[in-house]
Amino acid sequence: MNTERAEELHSQKIDGPLNAEEEAELEALMKDADCRREAAGLDRAAELVESLPKMKAPPELAGAIQQQIREQGSPNISQPNWVLGWIAAGIAALLAIVLLASRDPAGSSKQTELAGHEKKNSATGSKSKGQNEDSIAQPGEDPDNMAAQLREPFHADIPNAPNVEAHSNTSPRRFESGRLYIGPRSQFRVNEGESLSPEHENSQSLSDPHVEILAKSGSVSGVKLQSILANVGATFTYSRTEDSFTFVAVVSRNKVSEVVERIERSESLELKKRRHIPNGKSRTPTTLVLRLNLR
Amino acid sequence: MADKSDEILIQQTLKGELEAFDELVRRYQDRVFNLLCRLCHNEHDAEDLAQGVFIKVYDSLSEFRGSSGFYTWLYRIATNAYYSHFRHSKTRKVIKTVPLEVGARGESSVGVPPSGEFSPDSIASSRETFEIIQEAIDSLSEDYRVVVVLRHIEQMECQHIAEVLEWPVGTVKSRLHRARNELKAKLREMLPGFEL
Numbered sequence: 001m002n003t004e005r006a007e008e009l010h011s012q013k014i015d016g017p018l019n020a021e022e023e024a025e026l027e028a029l030m031k032d033a034d035c036r037r038e039a040a041g042l043d044r045a046a047e048l049v050e051s052l053p054k055m056k057a058p059p060e061l062a063g064a065i066q067q068q069i070r071e072q073g074s075p076n077i078s079q080p081n082w083v084l085g086w087i088a089a090g091i092a093a094l095l096a097i098v099l100l101a102s103r104d105p106a107g108s109s110k111q112t113e114l115a116g117h118e119k120k121n122s123a124t125g126s127k128s129k130g131q132n133e134d135s136i137a138q139p140g141e142d143p144d145n146m147a148a149q150l151r152e153p154f155h156a157d158i159p160n161a162p163n164v165e166a167h168s169n170t171s172p173r174r175f176e177s178g179r180l181y182i183g184p185r186s187q188f189r190v191n192e193g194e195s196l197s198p199e200h201e202n203s204q205s206l207s208d209p210h211v212e213i214l215a216k217s218g219s220v221s222g223v224k225l226q227s228i229l230a231n232v233g234a235t236f237t238y239s240r241t242e243d244s245f246t247f248v249a250v251v252s253r254n255k256v257s258e259v260v261e262r263i264e265r266s267e268s269l270e271l272k273k274r275r276h277i278p279n280g281k282s283r284t285p286t287t288l289v290l291r292l293n294l295r
Numbered sequence: 296m297a298d299k300s301d302e303i304l305i306q307q308t309l310k311g312e313l314e315a316f317d318e319l320v321r322r323y324q325d326r327v328f329n330l331l332c333r334l335c336h337n338e339h340d341a342e343d344l345a346q347g348v349f350i351k352v353y354d355s356l357s358e359f360r361g362s363s364g365f366y367t368w369l370y371r372i373a374t375n376a377y378y379s380h381f382r383h384s385k386t387r388k389v390i391k392t393v394p395l396e397v398g399a400r401g402e403s404s405v406g407v408p409p410s411g412e413f414s415p416d417s418i419a420s421s422r423e424t425f426e427i428i429q430e431a432i433d434s435l436s437e438d439y440r441v442v443v444v445l446r447h448i449e450q451m452e453c454q455h456i457a458e459v460l461e462w463p464v465g466t467v468k469s470r471l472h473r474a475r476n477e478l479k480a481k482l483r484e485m486l487p488g489f490e491l
Contacts, residue, residue, distance in 0.1 A: 011472040012468065015468055016453065037490075041489075044489060046475060049432065049443060049444075050448070050450075054329050056329075061328065061345060062320050065324075069350065072350075224340065227340065227343040
């Protein structure tokens with residue numbers, strides 16, 4: 001009991017001066033050899049932690065940050081809530097006017113643009129205003145065929161890999177019952193009559209250009225991959241079985257080489273196999289299949 | 296640029312002068328990286344997390360109100376990034392880090408031979424000592440690890456730690472006390488010659 005009290009007071013003393021009463025109590029307790037030993041142990045533990053050398057950031061870190069913020073543009077300027085409220089009210093009023101003025105299908109499509117939704121034209125596969133040019137399916141690609149190409153080589157190696165279903169992707173915003181989609185935080189399948197949250201609006205179907213990454217076992221490789229994919233702004237999800245992770249990610253075309261580079265630099269990941277499925281027009285790699293093993 | 300205060304650099308960044316943010320990165324990258332290395336015990340994860348921390352800082356810069364120092368706010372974002380990382384890695388495999396400044400003269404002499412005696416053997420043994428200390432830190436729960444690293448590696452006062460973690464000062468002190476006790480027990484078990 002005395003040693004515990006001595007430890008408590010001594011610990012307080014490491015972090016700041018004691019008052020006179022506590023100081024006197026500690027002094028009295030320190031006459032006991034066990035109390036002295038335990039107090040010295042606390043000092044020694046703190047001293048050893050403080051002896052650890054300082055680690056320096058790798059030279060490429062600053063460059064990577066610089067590059068990312070330059071790609072991103074100016075920092076977000078947050079507006080006071082009342083300003084946002086007025087903006088929202090203005091948009092709502094504008095939408096109401098547009099709705100009343102035009103009840104034809106063309107009018108409806110205008111509303112969509114005003115609301116800032118990013119939707120594909122379902123008939124042609126072309127992109128609406130604001131759509132990320134790098135992250136969606138290329139016109140003319142056969143999504144079913146591409147998805148099949150992606151899955152085939154690996155399922156034999158990972159018996160517990162989830163069944164990633166191939167499907168057509170002519171209209172990703174009209175979620176089809178039973179289809180598999182990948183969202184910012186989850187992979188989900190739509191059930192009949194299910195209502196979807198706004199978050200699902202940004203989901204992409206697995207027939208979009210994507211990286212399928214199979215990592216055999218190891219939470220380190222899983223965490224590392226999460227970090228790599230998050231850093232390039234990829235939409236991804238993963239499933240975990242007892243001994244493996246399966247990642248499915250939708251990565252911007254211009255980020256594919258960065259993903260590969262970061263994986264190659266990582267000590268916990270080893271790139272075993274890489275396969276590009278080129279875009280038929282530009283021959284630029286749009287789809288990448290990676291197989292990874294733990295080192 | 297290097298002689299400007301953090302506040303001025305923040306204002307310049309918000310006006311679109313990205314060089315000002317580059318200076319903030321240069322100013323704090325080693326400290327953030329060191330903090331995350333000691334918390335994660337993995338240089339690669341620390342590098343990725345540090346990059347994410349600075350991007351988050353950049354994105355949220357307009358929300359920084361200056362009620363606490365930039366340094367405090369930066370550390371809050373860094374420790375939150377660590378907590379988030381920790382929660383995602385349910386089992387952690389330790390990849391050993393090699394200290395970059397082992398044997399630098401003028402460093403603390405604990406675990407390192409006295410100055411002027413940096414033979415390969417002694418450096419190897421000091422590295423082993425550092426590894427053991429790091430493993431003892433790793434063995435702590437995440438809250439204890441964070442307070443120990445902030446207090447004894449970053450040399451922050453308890454009040455400052457309380458601001459970073461948004462905990463009451465009393466909580467910081469009691470967790471520090473328990474963390475040091477656990478460290479002591481661990482190091483006594485793992486480190487020959489712990490008792491001087």
